[in-house]
Each structure stands twice: as structure tokens, then as C-alpha cells.
Amino acid sequence: MKPLFPSLFSPRRRSLVAMLLGALTSATSLAQAPAPAAGAPIRIGMIEGLSGPFANTGEAVFRNLVWATERVNARGGVKLPASQGGNRPLVIERFDSKGQTEEALSALRSAQDRGITIVTQGNSSAAASALIDAINKHNERDSGRQMLFLNYSAVDPVLTNEKCSFWHFRFDAHADMRMSALMHVLREDKQLKNIYLIGQDYSFGQAVLREARSQLAAQRPDVKIVGDELHPVARVKDFLPYAAKIKASGAQAVLTGNWGNDLTLLVKAARESGFDGTFYTFYGNALGAPAAMGEAGIGKVIAVADWFPNVLTPESEAFYKAFRQRFPNPADDYVHMRMQLMIESLAQAIERAGATGPVNAATIAAQLEKADVTLAGQRARMRGADHQFQQSLAVAVMDRQGTPGVKFDVEGSGYGFRVIRNLSAQQAEQPHTCTMQRP
Numbered sequence: 087m088k089p090l091f092p093s094l095f096s097p098r099r100r101s102l103v104a105m106l107l108g109a110l111t112s113a114t115s116l117a118q119a120p121a122p123a124a125g126a127p128i129r130i131g132m133i134e135g136l137s138g139p140f141a142n143t144g145e146a147v148f149r150n151l152v153w154a155t156e157r158v159n160a161r162g163g164v165k166l167p168a169s170q171g172g173n174r175p176l177v178i179e180r181f182d183s184k185g186q187t188e189e190a191l192s193a194l195r196s197a198q199d200r201g202i203t204i205v206t207q208g209n210s211s212a213a214a215s216a217l218i219d220a221i222n223k224h225n226e227r228d229s230g231r232q233m234l235f236l237n238y239s240a241v242d243p244v245l246t247n248e249k250c251s252f253w254h255f256r257f258d259a260h261a262d263m264r265m266s267a268l269m270h271v272l273r274e275d276k277q278l279k280n281i282y283l284i285g286q287d288y289s290f291g292q293a294v295l296r297e298a299r300s301q302l303a304a305q306r307p308d309v310k311i312v313g314d315e316l317h318p319v320a321r322v323k324d325f326l327p328y329a330a331k332i333k334a335s336g337a338q339a340v341l342t343g344n345w346g347n348d349l350t351l352l353v354k355a356a357r358e359s360g361f362d363g364t365f366y367t368f369y370g371n372a373l374g375a376p377a378a379m380g381e382a383g384i385g386k387v388i389a390v391a392d393w394f395p396n397v398l399t400p401e402s403e404a405f406y407k408a409f410r411q412r413f414p415n416p417a418d419d420y421v422h423m424r425m426q427l428m429i430e431s432l433a434q435a436i437e438r439a440g441a442t443g444p445v446n447a448a449t450i451a452a453q454l455e456k457a458d459v460t461l462a463g464q465r466a467r468m469r470g471a472d473h474q475f476q477q478s479l480a481v482a483v484m485d486r487q488g489t490p491g492v493k494f495d496v497e498g499s500g501y502g503f504r505v506i507r508n509l510s511a512q513q514a515e516q517p518h519t520c521t522m523q524r525p
Contacts, residue, residue, distance in 0.1 A: 125171030128164055128442055130155075130236075130432075131197035131205040132178050133217070135185030139320040140346040142373060143209050144182075146420040147238070151178045151206070153412055153421075154429035164433050170441050176429065185320060187213045194220055203231065203447055204432070208239025208258065209346075211290035215245060218254050225253055225447070225525075232447035234454070236432065238425050241368075242289045243297075246474040250520035253447070255454055255468065257428040257475045259392060261290065261343065261368075263514050265297045267390045267479040268341070268366050270507050273305045275339075275364070280312045282337035284328065286348055287316035294343030294368070312337050320348060325355035332361055339364040346373060353387070354378035364388060372420040376484055377499040384501070387484040393423035393464055394482050394503050395494040405462035406494065416498030424477070427466050431457035448525050466511065472520035479514045481507040 132151060134144040155176040158164065163175040179202065181193035190213040197205055207217055214237055225232040235254045237245065243260045259267075272278065283298050285291035295314065302309055312335040317328065329352070332340060340363060344352055353365060353375050364386045369375070371389040379387055395406045409421040435453035436442050442450070455470035466477035482503035487495035491504035 125163070125166065125174035127175045127177040128204070128436065129177050129179050129200075129202050131181055131193075131200075131202040133181045133183050133190050133193040133197070133205055133207040133213075134209055136180060136182040138185045140185045140209060143346045144185075146373065146418070147208065147422075147425065148178065148180065149413055149418055150420075150422045150425040151429065153409060154426045156412075157426075158429060158433045164436050164442075166437065166442065167440055174442070176433065183207070183210075183213060185210065187216050191216055191220055198224065198231070198233070201231075202233075204234045204236065206236040206238060206428070208237055210288075211240040211242035211245065211293075212288050214240030214254075215242070215249060215289065218245065218249055218251050221253050222251055234447050234451055236428055238422065238428055240290070242293050244289070244293070246472040247519045250472050250518075250522055252451060252473075252522060252524050255431075255451075255473045255475070257424045257431070257466075259477065259479055259514060260474065260516075261293045262297050263479065263516055264343075264368050264390045265294065265301055266516065267481055267507070267509050267514060268368075268388070269301050269305050270509065271388060271481050272339075272341075272366055278306070278309055278338055278364075280310050280335070280337050281339045281341055282313035282332045282335055283311060283315070283341050284313065284332070284352070285316055285343050286319040286345075288319050291316055291319070291343055298341050317348075320346070322348065322351065325352045326359060328352065329355035329359035329361060332356060332363075333359050337361075337363055339366060341366040343368045345369040350374040350378050353383070357382045362386070370484070371482065371503045372496050374497070376496045376501040376503075379484070380501075383484045384486060385483060388481060388506075389484075389503060390479060390481050392466075392477050392479060394480055394505055395421070395496075396482070396492055396502055396504060397463075397480070398491070398493060399463050401463035403493075419497045423461070423464055424466075424475070426461055427459050427464065427475075427477070430459045430461055431466075431468065434459060469515075469518075471522065472518040473522075474518065476511045476515055478511050479509045480505050481509075 136144040159175045163173040165173050183190035183193050221233050221235050237256045239258050241258050241260045243262045246256050283295050285295045367389050370387045435450050438453040439449040457468040469476050482505045485492045485504045487500050487502050492502040495502040
């Protein structure tokens with residue numbers, strides 16, 4: 087667009103303005119590419135910790151969701167009939183939960199007040215549980231403004247079992263599914279005799295350790311648990327005392343569901359204490375953990391995920407390179423395939439429902455139950471019985487970039503993750519205990 091006063095914009099000033107505009111894409115806000123869709127935007131409220139100790143994980147989520155919506159918008163947005171406003175773009179609106187459950191509930195009320203009917207959250211199973219309860223009550227009380235909850239990371243198994251809800255959809259593999267994938271590798275480690283279990287003291291961390299004990303007893307009863315403890319979430323600044331206990335226990339491996347800074351600080355302390363055992367992790371493949379471990383992590387840090395950059399198929403490589411082109415800062419290098427599939431599933435469900443808006447939440451949910459999407463060679467489907475996404479899982483081990491199977495590193499660290507085990511969606515699937523109550 088031409089400036090209103092061209093004479094005020096010399097080439098040098100235009101350059102300065104361009105630089106200033108570029109700087110506006112910051113840690114607190116990302117400019118979403120304009121969409122060719124003409125209708126009013128479909129707003130998605132992201133409720134996440136964007137300040138506090140886990141702010142980096144919240145910002146990583148935001149980047150992923152922005153990129154996912156940009157892809158939908160670039161192809162014309164969500165395609166709806168003219169009576170529903172025609173093609174409509176997707177827009178992410180941010181709500182900072184500060185990593186606290188009460189703040190997450192406050193953010194939900196703010197989203198409701200602003201007329202947002204689709205919310206997404208993930209980096210806390212405790213917050214997710216509270217949001218499910220609040221949305222269930224809201225939808226029962228106010229049938230004209232019903233809401234949907236899309237969960238990309240809260241993986242306490244109870245959320246799609248005893249607490250399953252018609253209005254809640256989980257797009258990540260739950261903790262028991264991830265643990266089972268890790269056990270495919272751990273049970274083959276015949277040298278392993280002693281293991282230390284450590285996790286964050288809330289519903290998710292408790293579920294991880296509970297399932298670890300169960301699966302170890304079933305699959306590796308010869309392995310002795312020499313430590314089993316929980317620590318406060320996001321409150322431990324110095325993990326050296328924990329690392330000292332791990333080393334003194336004689337553990338050959340640590341199993342943890344820790345994420346964010348609680349994982350980074352733990353592995354850093356373990357390295358500094360001289361612990362040279364293996365880390366079996368849910369999230370050891372990014373957000374500072376590989377750099378914190380350094381050379382000591384080669385062959386020792388094992389992670390499970392729905393997708394890794396080093397899958398090394400043409401479709402996967404193109405997908406990952408496109409993300410890195412969009413977000414070239416190495417610190418921003420944490421792409422979640424499941425979040426991309428979540429947004430694709432939502433767009434698909436809205437298009438099949440042929441409608442949007444609060445009065446159509448149930449119609450969209452009914453279509454989301456049948457979601458079946460493919461992106462970059464990764465296919466996944468929603469299981470309607472409990473609203474648990476079914477997708478393949480992979481287990482990978484940390485290694486130097488450039489070694490066979492490690493074309494890409496993580497966050498510019500020089501270390502990447504080589505896939506050592508693939509589980510199909512059928513292999514990763516687990517039974518559920520959900521009794522779904524439908525409106």
C-alpha cells in the first residue's frame with residue numbers, strides 16, 4: 087500500500103520503517119500472513135503459559151499454531167457456504183495462563199466474554215482437567231454459546247478415560263501410550279539393572295511414574311527401581327541435589343516425563359554431577375535439553391514423539407525445511423507435527439459441518455470425531471469413542487549432526503535425534519475406559 091505522504095518516505099526512511107516493522111514480530115506476538123479468505127475470521131483462543139518459567143514452551147506452541155493457520159489461510163481459509171460468510175481465515179488469539187490453573191480458568195472466561203467458541207491448551211494436564219470441567223458446565227448452562235476444547239499436549243490418560251468429554255479432543259499421545267513406546271526400547275537394554283524414576287509433582291508427572299512402575303514390573307521385572315520421587319513443578323532452580331541422589335543410587339538410567347525448564351535443568355545438573363547413564367524421556371529432544379547435555383548425551387538421551395525432523399522422507403524434509411524458513415532463529419526450532427494435524431483436523435471438521443459459530447459447536451464436534459488427516463506423509467485419525475487421536479509414534483536417540491540418520495540438528499546445538507524405533511498407529515493404540523456422554 088502506498089503511503090499517504092510519499093514525500094515523507096525517502097529510501098532511507100522506508101528502509102528504517104521496514105526494519106521497525108520486521109522487529110514487531112517478537113516473542114510476544116507474531117504477525118499472521120493475510121489470508122485470501124473474505125469472511126470474518128474463525129478465532130481460536132490459545133490458553134497457555136506465555137510468562138513465567140515455562141514461557142518458552144508457550145511461545146513454541148504459538149509459533150506452531152500460527153504456522154498451521156497460515157497454511158490453511160494460504161489455500162483460501164476454511165471453505166464454507168456463502169450463508170456462513172464464505173471462505174473464512176483462522177486466527178489465533180493469545181491468553182496467558184502464566185502456567186497456573188486458576189489463571190487458565192480466568193483466561194477461559196475472557197475468551198468466552200470475547201465470543202470465542204474454540205479454545206486450545208496443552209502444557210498442563212491439571213489446567214486441562216479444570217478447563218474440561220469448566221467447559222462441560224458452561225455448555226450445559228448456555229447451549230447457545232457452546233465451546234470446543236482442542237488439547238495438543240496435556241497427556242494425563244484420565245482426560246480421555248474417566249474424564250472424557252464430548253467437547254474435549256486430545257491430539258497428543260497420552261502418557262501411557264508414550265511410556266509403552268519407550269518400553270519398546272528399554273526392554274531391549276539387557277545391560278540395564280537399576281533405574282531412577284523422577285517427575286513433576288502434579289497429575290501428569292504422577293501418572294508417568296505410576297505407569298513406569300507398572301510397565302517395568304510387567305516387561306522388565308529384573309530391573310530394580312533405585313529411586314522414585316516427585317519434585318515441585320517449575321519451582322526447583324537447582325537440580326544438583328536431585329542429580330547427586332541419582333548418581334549415588336547407582337542408577338544406570340533415569341526415566342522422566344519432565345518437560346520445559348524442569349527437564350533442561352535436570353539433565354544439565356546430571357551432566358555436571360558426572361552421571362553418565364541413559365535418560366529415557368518424553369520430551370528430551372528440544373527446548374534446551376540437548377544443548378544442556380552436550381557430548382554426554384550422545385547415545386544416552388532417548389525421546390519419544392509423534393514425529394522427528396530426521397524421519398528423512400521427502401515429504402517430511404520439505405515440511406521441516408519450510409518451518410525453519412518461516413522461523414529461522416535456532417532458538418525457535420521446535421516444530422510439533424501433532425499441532426499441525428490438529429489445525430488441519432479442525433478445518434476439515436468445520437468444512438464438513440458446513441457451519442461455524444457457538445450454536446454449531448456440537449455439529450463441528452460430531453465431524454471432528456471422524457477426523458482423518460494426512461500431512462507430510464503423517465496420517466492420523468480421531469477415535470470417536472474417547473476423542474483420543476490415533477497416530478504413529480517414534481523413539482529416537484541423541485547423536486551428532488552429520489552421523490547416519492541425523493541430517494538435522496536441534497536448535498543449532500549440533501545434536502539431533504536418530505529414529506531407532508517406529509510404531510504404527512495400530513501398535514501405539516491402547517484401550518480406553520471412556521463412557522462418552524453426548525448432547
